[in-house]
Amino acid sequence: MSGYNRQKIVDSVPQKGFFGHPKGLFTLFFTEFWERFSYYGMRAILLFYMYYEVTEGGLGLNQHTAMAIMSIYGSLVYMSGIIGGWLADRIFGTSKAVFYGGILIMLGHIALSIPGTITLFFISMVLIVLGTGLLKPNVSSVVGEIYSETDSRRDAGFSIFYMGINLGGFLAPLIVGEVGMKHNFHLGFSIAAVGMFVGLVMFVLTKKKNLGLAGTIVPNPLAPTEKKEVYTQIAIGVIVVAILVAVGIPTGFLTFDSFIALIGILGFLIPTLYFVTMYRSSKTTDVERSRILAYIPLFLAAVMFWSIQEQGATILANYADTRTQLNFAGMEISPAWFQSLNPLFIIVLAPVFAWFWVKLGNRQPSVPKKFSLGLLFAGLSFLVILLPGYFAGADALVNPLWLVLSYFIVVLGELLISPVGLSATTKLAPAAFTAQMMSLWMLSNAAAQALNAQLVKFYTPETEMAYFGIIGGASIVLGIILLFVSPKIQKFMKGVN
Template sequence: MADLNKQRVVESVPQRGFFGHPKGLFTLFFTEFWERFSYYGMRAILVYYMYYELSQGGLGMEESTALAIMSIYGSLVYMSGIIGGWLADRIFGASRAVFYGGILIMLGHITLAIPGSISLFFVSMVLIVLGTGLLKPNVSSIVGELYSEHDGRRDAGFSIYYMGINLGAFIAPLIVGYVGDYNFHLGFGIAAVGMFLGLIIFIFTKKKNLGLAGTLVASPLSQAERKKVFLIFGISAVVLAVIVAVTIPLGLLTFKSFITIVGILGILIPTLYFIVMFRSPLTTSVERSRLVAYIPLFIAAIMFWAIQEQGSTILASYADKRTQLDFAGMHIRPAWFQSLNPLFVITMAPLFAWLWVKLGKRQPSVPKKFALGLLFAGLSFLVILLPAYFGGEDSLVNPLWLVLSYFIVVLGELCLSPVGLSATTKLAPSAFSAQTMSLWFLSNAAAQAINAQIVKFYSADTEMVYFGVIGGAAILLSILLYLSSKKIQGYMKGIQ
């Protein structure tokens, strides 16, 4: 988007009206709050819905299959963000992408709310993956359009917006988890209502609060390009439909083969991104050096997210089957544990922000912060194997062990996630700045694609080995990263 257009957008937005920030922040805060409420509410009970027996209102899948599908689903959500960003930049703008995405997400949750078959379940997954890919990256980009590049409120605005994300993620499992304990479909219905409320807020306040933000297409396709793109999309859709129609009856496309395909894509796509950027004539020698420094950070991020994202798969199953749910005079719903991550992020993020400012030039370098993040992630898995070591694999575990595991991994997240976002903007080649940010989010997609392959090794019999091997691998990688930090810092060419 040209500088002149950026200025036009900023001037069209009322610059006061929400805690001293542009009025549009109100619209985007609550749109994203309700979208995250719907997403995390659905996710809190989804794995249980998949592996609970038909008599319990579930789909009766094998638990290992349900855990793998959950990971694949998370991976596809992050991959689809690339498509959503491209469509907004080239065809219909961020505002329409948010609206279309919200509609698809709501329809997906409504489909889940209808008691039905596994076929309906997969239809809902497709709708939610496509919808989230359209909405999530674009609502964030509109936040950036509310402020001029030199507006000192920008970072604080994103912090307020980030708080909306975590508030929605915190409240949703408590409400949807409680209702879903009685009826899964009613829980999914509440998630659909959440997205509906987000859409209502967006539709009725965007004209007054957002001005031109999100309406301008950054790099629109020409008429000839549009025809070519739509032709390619149409042919691709037909070819894909034919492949699916042929391979499913022949038994070639199964749960296992699809999981393998997504697993390969999860690694292949970011690898191709790195190769294209590194070999591009638009990338300078200094930028190539910084890309080399970014590779070990990216690998560390994959390892970290592989552990953190198991909070909604392996640890969700652990909460359901291995944890003492009647505790301190109350009955705990297993889905409630998924509120712990956003709760700890909300409470601890200001402390970490203060700590880095307080340390100033004495704070750890970017590679050392990543190493710390990996160390905490590994420790979170070693902590959760201790109850089985001390009390055996058949006894129910005190829920405080699970709380401690979630807390420790959040310490790692606050060392790695915001630092990773910042490092990505600094290390990105200037010609690929937006695409490098997409690449950062693909670290999560790659992690969950890998998880889909490894969760099948988890069972009551392998619990200690599973947590021990993965936790130990993360700690070993953190040590190697720490020891290599000085060399990596050298490749960063002055970036701190």
């Protein structure tokens, strides 16, 4: 996109109207709030819906299968963001991507709200994966477009936007969890669908007045000569996949286990191809190649961290349902409510961390050291949750405060890795691969959840302590190793702090 077009977009957006920020931030804040409300509301009860018995309104799947599906689903959501970003950049722009994505997400939640077969369930998952891949990365891109590159409000605007994400993530499990767990799963999914519908209505009704040209210009459109070739390749790809599925399922070649294995391979193969492509490109300078090498251990550390953090929606969600005393302090706790803890702690602690880094200034730890501390906290969060089982036994219901403490500790690690990783990604990215590097960072979560689809198979009541101990211990060991090699990594970062 040319500089002229970028400024033209900014000029088309009313620059005052939402807490001193561009009016468009109102539209994007509430679009993302309702999208996250629908997503996290659905996710808060999805695992329980899968493994609860049919007589209890669930699908009656095996618990390990349900947790593996949750992990694969999460991995595909992050992978699909690559497709969503490409479609927005090359074909129809970010605004249409957000709209189309919202439609698909809403349809996916509607499909979940209809009592039906396992086939309808998987159709809903495909719709939500594709929809989230279109909406999630592109709504953030539109936020960037409503500010000029020199606007001092830019970082604060993203902070307000980030607050919308976490507010939606905090409220949804409380509301959808209450309805879905205590009344009816499908009614809970209906609330998620309504949430996405409200977000879409707000987006459509306010975007023209508040967003101006933001999101409407295709940054790198396909040339007329490219369109036929690209559309042909896409059509061939879809046909090939359809044939493989049609042949693979009846012959037994494509099973659930083989699909999990395939996603596990792709989870690490795609990032590897990204690294190799960027490193070997003629557009990458020697200094940038050194920074790419420095980024590899940070990426692997992020995979380890997200592997533990994302198990909050699988292993720890199951732990909340089956191992936790839910009648506490005179009230009945829904196991879905624990999913609100992560965004709640982020809302409370993020400003504290931001203040702390500003206070330390040049004395704050380097990026690799922050990552190593993040891994130590992640590992500690798993070691904490094995203690009640050690003291009380595998059959006893544990105090819910142990689970609260585990979620709290992992959030400390998240605030050391997630925002720091985003910042480091922008600093270490080769100039020619800025967008691809951000996609690579998102793939650390995809790889982690692909790994989790394999790990959750080893969790049972009998192996509970070993499971938490080995994974938590591995994270701590990796954190210590990263701490010792951080000076070497810092040298490869070539001046980036």
